Amino acid sequence: MIVSVASGKGGTGKTMVSTNMALAIGERLTFLDCDVEEPNAHLFLKPKIEQREQVSTPVPLVDEQKCTFCKKCSDVCRFNAIVVVGTNDMIFKDLCHSCGGCMFVCPENAISETGRELGTIEYGHRDAIRFVQGRLRVGEAMSPPMIRKVRAAAVPHELTIIDAPPGTSCPVIAAMKGVDFVLMVTEPTPFGLHDLQLAVEAVKILDIPAGLVINRCDIGDRKVYEYAERQNLPILLEIPFDRKIAETYSCGQSIVEVMPEWKDKFKGIYRDIELHLEGLRKRVSCEN
Ligand code: SF4
Ligand code: SF4
Structure with missing residues (x-):
């Protein structure tokens, strides 16, 4: 299964969710940092980089x-x-x-x-996590070819988590196209809702099942929740606006390691994605 973790806008906690989910799952998986203009998942996963490869188009x-x-x-x-x-x-x-x-x-x-x-692809490991990240050459304007090269490192039939670039333009489409599930990270603010709506439209065009993580869930208003209900988007995790979480993240540490009580919650996202996809498959087979 390939899960792409995306967000309509930057700064919503996308990398926090993708890295903590990978660490919480604790099984063999591949983590692809496709945010190639500014890859930062390595700060939290702290992989040992074993190989570097120059890539060109x-x-x-x-x-x-x-x-x-x-x-x-x-x-x-x-x-x-x-x-x-x-x-x-x-x-x-x-x-x-x-x-x-x-x-x-x-x-x-x-x-x-x-x-x-185009830039450099780096390969490494952090325990059972196989880590791959792309670094776009400074001055290179086109990131989709680089993202496609990072995605080519996925191992078929193994769990792959993609940290997608923010936004809804070509780079994020390159990181979402053909995946099994898009996990969108948002926040309950007018900006969050606006960008979430754009991201949901893109996911609909690509016809990929999607769900939400709502970060800083106790700020803002209920409009993101109302939108999620209208769009039938399952909410797989709510993360409160918490000083300890913010401090942990800003120090480059993982929440599941500093606050182990969060491990089951992040692991639960993956379990719920599996259940959601299983439910969709059953519904399609009944309809046929
Ligand atoms: S103009 Fe372009 S298409 Fe025509 S011969 Fe030269 S390289 Fe080929
Ligand atoms: S983008 Fe233009 S120049 Fe580049 S390969 Fe295609 S046709 Fe040729």
Whole structure:
């Protein structure tokens, strides 16, 4: 099973939930930090990093000896990453989405591949947790190719927890697409509700079952709860606004280690996800 832990906005406690859930489960699992612009799950999981790998994405390279400047490549590129002006081919590597379209249409086989560095993937372990994180190169604008490379490290048929980037744009879609369950972390405030609504819309389009963790549940109002009820989103955990939890997190410590009474609650999230998915499967088989 792959569970992606996401949040419509940053600062809601997404990494706190994903890391504590991983530690509380205490079984063999893979943890993927896909928040590649600012990976910070390692601060809480404290894995031993055993391997680093530079990763790149293919971008085109034009052989001007073969090129007839027909412009078919620039016509097909939706991202204006390859432009032909007169007898000049210009490639804007940072705009390239590595789709290969220009290579495919070139009638002269004048385009080959070179690489654009995306960043580094680090692999390690923390007890039974296999840890993988991506670090996007400073200045690299496109994180989805990097996120896809981190996700490729998941082991089939094993539990995988993904710490997704915040927001609802392409990076978070790359971290949610094709997973079994999206656990959304939110807070009961107007900002929390607004961003949760956007995230829920994205999850609906992807047709993935989802549930909520409500952090700082005793601040704000009841509107997030009312929205969750209308959307049939199960609330799998409520975390109060608690000074000790805030201090533990801000010191880079895990709640389940400093406050062991929370271990069952974080482990219970995973158990409830399994029950929820089992219920959905039974409902679908009855309907068929
Ligand atoms: S499609 Fe090929 S031949 Fe035509 S302009 Fe592009 S690189 Fe040159
Ligand atoms: S690989 Fe795709 S995005 Fe990149 S230049 Fe070619 S057509 Fe454009």
